[in-house]
Amino acid sequence: YNIVLLPGDGVGPEVTAAAKAVLGVIADFYGHRFEFSEHLIGGAGIDATGDPLPPETTAACLAADGVLLGAVGGPKWDGQKRRPEEGLLGIRKAMGLFANLRPLQVSPVLAHRSPLKKEIVEGVDLIVFRELTGGVYFGEKTRTDSMASDLCIYSVEEIERVTRAAFKTALQRRGKVTSVDKANVMETSRLWREVVTRIHAEEFPQVQLEHALVDSMAMHLIRKPREYDVILTENMFGDILSDEISVLGGSIGLLPSASLGEAGPGLFEPIHGSAPDIAGQDLANPVGTILSAAMMLRHSLELEDEATSIEAAVAAVLAAGATTADLGGELGTRAAAEAIIDAIK
Amino acid sequence: YNIVLLPGDGVGPEVTAAAKAVLGVIADFYGHRFEFSEHLIGGAGIDATGDPLPPETTAACLAADGVLLGAVGGPKWDGQKRRPEEGLLGIRKAMGLFANLRPLQVSPVLAHRSPLKKEIVEGVDLIVFRELTGGVYFGEKTRTDSMASDLCIYSVEEIERVTRAAFKTALQRRGKVTSVDKANVMETSRLWREVVTRIHAEEFPQVQLEHALVDSMAMHLIRKPREYDVILTENMFGDILSDEISVLGGSIGLLPSASLGEAGPGLFEPIHGSAPDIAGQDLANPVGTILSAAMMLRHSLELEDEATSIEAAVAAVLAAGATTADLGGELGTRAAAEAIIDAIK
Numbered sequence: 001y002n003i004v005l006l007p008g009d010g011v012g013p014e015v016t017a018a019a020k021a022v023l024g025v026i027a028d029f030y031g032h033r034f035e036f037s038e039h040l041i042g043g044a045g046i047d048a049t050g051d052p053l054p055p056e057t058t059a060a061c062l063a064a065d066g067v068l069l070g071a072v073g074g075p076k077w078d079g080q081k082r083r084p085e086e087g088l089l090g091i092r093k094a095m096g097l098f099a100n101l102r103p104l105q106v107s108p109v110l111a112h113r114s115p116l117k118k119e120i121v122e123g124v125d126l127i128v129f130r131e132l133t134g135g136v137y138f139g140e141k142t143r144t145d146s147m148a149s150d151l152c153i154y155s156v157e158e159i160e161r162v163t164r165a166a167f168k169t170a171l172q173r174r175g176k177v178t179s180v181d182k183a184n185v186m187e188t189s190r191l192w193r194e195v196v197t198r199i200h201a202e203e204f205p206q207v208q209l210e211h212a213l214v215d216s217m218a219m220h221l222i223r224k225p226r227e228y229d230v231i232l233t234e235n236m237f238g239d240i241l242s243d244e245i246s247v248l249g250g251s252i253g254l255l256p257s258a259s260l261g262e263a264g265p266g267l268f269e270p271i272h273g274s275a276p277d278i279a280g281q282d283l284a285n286p287v288g289t290i291l292s293a294a295m296m297l298r299h300s301l302e303l304e305d306e307a308t309s310i311e312a313a314v315a316a317v318l319a320a321g322a323t324t325a326d327l328g329g330e331l332g333t334r335a336a337a338e339a340i341i342d343a344i345k
Numbered sequence: 346y347n348i349v350l351l352p353g354d355g356v357g358p359e360v361t362a363a364a365k366a367v368l369g370v371i372a373d374f375y376g377h378r379f380e381f382s383e384h385l386i387g388g389a390g391i392d393a394t395g396d397p398l399p400p401e402t403t404a405a406c407l408a409a410d411g412v413l414l415g416a417v418g419g420p421k422w423d424g425q426k427r428r429p430e431e432g433l434l435g436i437r438k439a440m441g442l443f444a445n446l447r448p449l450q451v452s453p454v455l456a457h458r459s460p461l462k463k464e465i466v467e468g469v470d471l472i473v474f475r476e477l478t479g480g481v482y483f484g485e486k487t488r489t490d491s492m493a494s495d496l497c498i499y500s501v502e503e504i505e506r507v508t509r510a511a512f513k514t515a516l517q518r519r520g521k522v523t524s525v526d527k528a529n530v531m532e533t534s535r536l537w538r539e540v541v542t543r544i545h546a547e548e549f550p551q552v553q554l555e556h557a558l559v560d561s562m563a564m565h566l567i568r569k570p571r572e573y574d575v576i577l578t579e580n581m582f583g584d585i586l587s588d589e590i591s592v593l594g595g596s597i598g599l600l601p602s603a604s605l606g607e608a609g610p611g612l613f614e615p616i617h618g619s620a621p622d623i624a625g626q627d628l629a630n631p632v633g634t635i636l637s638a639a640m641m642l643r644h645s646l647e648l649e650d651e652a653t654s655i656e657a658a659v660a661a662v663l664a665a666g667a668t669t670a671d672l673g674g675e676l677g678t679r680a681a682a683e684a685i686i687d688a689i690k
């Protein structure tokens with residue numbers, strides 16, 4: 001298997017190295033051969049080549065079986081002509097990754113570290129399906145001295161494909177989809193609601209569908225997060241809502257994500273960003289990236305047992321309280337990864 | 346004083362009537378004369394005239410000293426050609442209301458009803474300044490069979506005026522402004538950040554300014570809400586973030602808002618919506634509307650003592666546990682208003 005690593009910026013290199021070590025142990029244990037190659041993206045790409053997404057990075061990703069990314073961005077590149085984020089948005093687009101999956105489970109052993117009351121977050125088990133190639137992220141932008149604009153644009157086809165992916169996943173879970181929009185204000189949201197309603201009626205009538213407005217959803221996710229199963233939404237709303245709930249389980253450092261297309265390799269990355277304030281200090285929590293690697297094994301390499309064994313090891317280590325500082329523990333990035341490796345063995 | 350009431354839809358008429366009763370007592374007590382006139386807006390406007398914002402409503406609002414609104418919208422008008430929300434957006438635009446102020450204080454007596462842990466929410470005291478006439482709410486919309494779009498657009502001037510309003514308020518508070526944008530993706534956000542940075546440097550250097558991305562802000566508002574003083578942001582982000590934090594104090598039913606322009610009357614409304622599920626049952630919490638009426642007395646009628654006496658009465662009643670069902674109490678809408686009236690007397 002051909003795995004591309006995109007360490008990127010900030011804590012990206014540290015957490016990617018930790019996940020690579022875990023994958024190495026999995027390869028030995030299950031008798032696989034993982035070929036790793038590292039490529040530039042984001043600020044690291046700008047520094048080395050002037051380009052946040054060098055063409056050879058794109059080529060390597062397209063040829064890979066799976067791509068594991070650390071993080072991009074940081075104040076270092078503020079005000080420069082090219083932005084690190086262009087690399088991330090560019091590779092999502094180039095790989096045709098339209099569905100960003102962000103699962104959130106609140107572990108009973110960590111529920112007490114949530115800012116929310118234990119009785120509200122305990123048992124939360126949901127997954128956000130965020131559309132990833134449309135919306136205000138990719139529409140035309142304009143700028144003059146006196147104004148600026150961003151176009152939010154969606155095609156029926158873009159909405160259909162992520163909707164189908166969300167409904168399919170709901171069938172394997174508790175069978176409920178909550179679609180989030182701002183249909184009382186936005187035309188794209190009205191189209192969104194129509195398409196989701198139609199795909200539901202025509203193809204997935206057995207799934208329970210509800211619609212919610214993004215503003216009230218931002219509230220409900222704090223009041224009653226346990227009620228949600230699959231949350232389906234457009235690019236920007238997905239960005240905001242998934243970050244909002246990322247703290248429910250105690251630390252954003254725990255959370256993985258998968259970005260998938262129609263075919264071809266997926267891109268896997270932790271939800272946390274580049275965290276420049278703690279970069280290079282062996283402080284970052286590697287769990288989000290290690291769980292992203294597990295998602296890569298499952299979704300792109302179809303190695304279900306291997307994925308499960310990583311997830312079980314992470315759960316065991318967290319239950320034992322062997323954590324990094326964000327969860328009140330004393331381990332560094334490397335030591336936390338070592339603990340997970342020991343648990344796998 | 347000439348006060349326009351816009352009861353609107355759902356629970357709007359009930360909560361507006363409650364606030365009107367409180368205002369009547371204030372008038373008697375302080376020897377003012379409040380002339381009330383009621384006008385149609387939203388679904389009520391559509392039902393009676395086919396128009397969510399009949400011209401005579403606009404005329405009455407422009408001629409008023411202050412406007413108090415209940416709520417607009419509800420499933421009854423789903424799929425109809427005119428939407429109730431057009432009335433609200435239209436009157437905001439017609440009155441030139443560019444700054445929507447949403448204060449949030451978490452009362453120690455109600456902190457235990459928050460979904461967040463007491464130690465995180467107790468003492469929260471912040472105010473959101475949401476820009477109200479620009480962004481994706483008012484940009485051009487397009488629609489074909491295969492796609493839809495919404496234009497998010499901001500002028501320098503639109504950003505400047507709400508920014509000045511926020512900085513001025515910060516000077517009277519703890520002197521800190523957090524400006525929220527998505528400058529790593531949106532051109533309007535980059536303009537937003539530039540303008541806010543410039544106004545800060547040129548006119549309010551004594552205020553502490555920080556910038557935050559909307560996604561991480563959605564997270565920080567749950568993790569450490571006490572750190573914020575004045576939050577300044579554009580229309581859509583303000584909609585989402587202010588609803589998100591509306592539950593921090595125990596119930597969205599408590600929260601008022603004021604929408605202000607350069608001159609002329611302001612519009613005052615509770616943050617909660619039309620709540621069609623409990624409409625007409627004497628269940629809605631009138632406090633958000635009553636505190637909105639207090640904001641009207643302060644900002645539009647310049648009756649500071651009168652405003653303070655309503656706020657003190659509300660605080661006393663909440664401290665005594667005389668609340669509606671959303672806060673675990675047993676009072677109906679009318680009885681809750683009566684309790685506040687008794688406290689004023």
Ligand SMILES: CC(C)[C@H](C(=O)O)[C@@H](O)C(=O)O
Nearest residue numbers: 073085088089239529530560
């Ligand atoms: C870095 C940024 C462009 C990105 C986004 O908004 O998509 C990030 O916030 C994310 O959620 O992956």
Ligand SMILES: CC(C)[C@H](C(=O)O)[C@@H](O)C(=O)O
Nearest residue numbers: 184185215418430433434584
């Ligand atoms: C009803 C709707 C158009 C409105 C908005 O989004 O502005 C409401 O959510 C609000 O926050 O006042």
